Amino acid sequence: MLNQKQILNRRHWVFDMDGTLTVAAHNFDQIREELGLEPGIPIVKTLDSMPPEKANPLRERLQQIEIELAREAEPAEGLMALLNALQSKGCKLGIVTLNTKENAWITLEALGIEEYFEEYFVMGRSCTEPKPSPEAVQKMMQEWDSDLDDTLVIGDFLYDLQMGRNAGTATIHVDPSSEFEWPEMADIQCSSLKELQSLLV
Numbered sequence: 001m002l003n004q005k006q007i008l009n010r011r012h013w014v015f016d017m018d019g020t021l022t023v024a025a026h027n028f029d030q031i032r033e034e035l036g037l038e039p040g041i042p043i044v045k046t047l048d049s050m051p052p053e054k055a056n057p058l059r060e061r062l063q064q065i066e067i068e069l070a071r072e073a074e075p076a077e078g079l080m081a082l083l084n085a086l087q088s089k090g091c092k093l094g095i096v097t098l099n100t101k102e103n104a105w106i107t108l109e110a111l112g113i114e115e116y117f118e119e120y121f122v123m124g125r126s127c128t129e130p131k132p133s134p135e136a137v138q139k140m141m142q143e144w145d146s147d148l149d150d151t152l153v154i155g156d157f158l159y160d161l162q163m164g165r166n167a168g169t170a171t172i173h174v175d176p177s178s179e180f181e182w183p184e185m186a187d188i189q190c191s192s193l194k195e196l197q198s199l200l201v
Contacts, residue, residue, distance in 0.1 A: 007170045007187055008200055012146040013086060014137050014164075016155030017097040017104055020174055021193075022111065023074040024156070031065055044098055044130050066099055070106040075113075076174075078194025083116045085200050092144050094121035096136040096153075096163065101127060132162030137169060152187075154196075161185035172196065 015021055032039060035058050037046055043062065047055045086093060093116055097104050101124035108114040108122070121140055128135040141151055153164030154172040161182055164171035173186035174196065180189045190196040 002170060002187060004188055004199065007152060007172075010150050010152045010170065011090065012092045012094070012141065012144050012151040014094045014096055014140060014151065014153045014169075016131075016153075016157065016160040017095050017107060018069075018073075018099060019076075019156040020154060020160070021076055021079055021095070021113070022107060023076055024176070031062070034065070035061060044125050063100065063103070066103045067106060070099070070103045071110055073107045073110040075111045077176075077192045078197050079111065079113065082193045082197040082200075083113060085197050087116060089200075092121070092146070093117055094123070094137075094140045096123050096128075096131060096140075096160075098125050098130055098159070100124040131159040132166055134163055134167035137163060137167040141167075158182050158185065 018024065028043065029039060032041070032043060035043070037043065047058055047062070083093070095104060095117060099107070101122060104122050104124055105114065108117060120143060123136045123139070128139060137151070137153060141147070148168045152170040152172060153160060153167065154174060155161060156174050161171045161173055162185065165185055170187045171185060172188045172190065173180060173182065174190050174193060176191055178191045180186070183189070190199070
């Protein structure tokens, strides 16, 4: 079984964005209601399953909602310290988000952290199969020429952890509520990026 030090010494870190790098601002129940979708269903997959004439107007509205949220994004506690620590260790960083790539960059610019990420390694929902598919992680690993023992996935939601598990990497669950609903899916559990950064020392 892997120990914490082995996991945190990995050099390739793949982050979720909204709610992990940012303070959670997406009220997905409210977004579903505004789009006329049933409660609890996955938004992106549901839109993908609809006929284009029905899905496209909803995608446009979703994009508007997400751009507004991206422009107002606030950094999660400890974000800059963690990124600086990882950069100083020579780590490679990526993002996999269910948001669009465009909105991801708006978010990164709002947070002032765009310099930490290369364009290819910021993947939105149209870049690959969406989470919990491991495709985005696998593409990054191929480009980095990294392997499963040197890569980990960090996120705040089940799909992030499933993506990491499906790819075969270690996973870190960051949960500000400290409820940690899916303990079997995470190798490390932290209540904040600040706590995660403190574990690197």
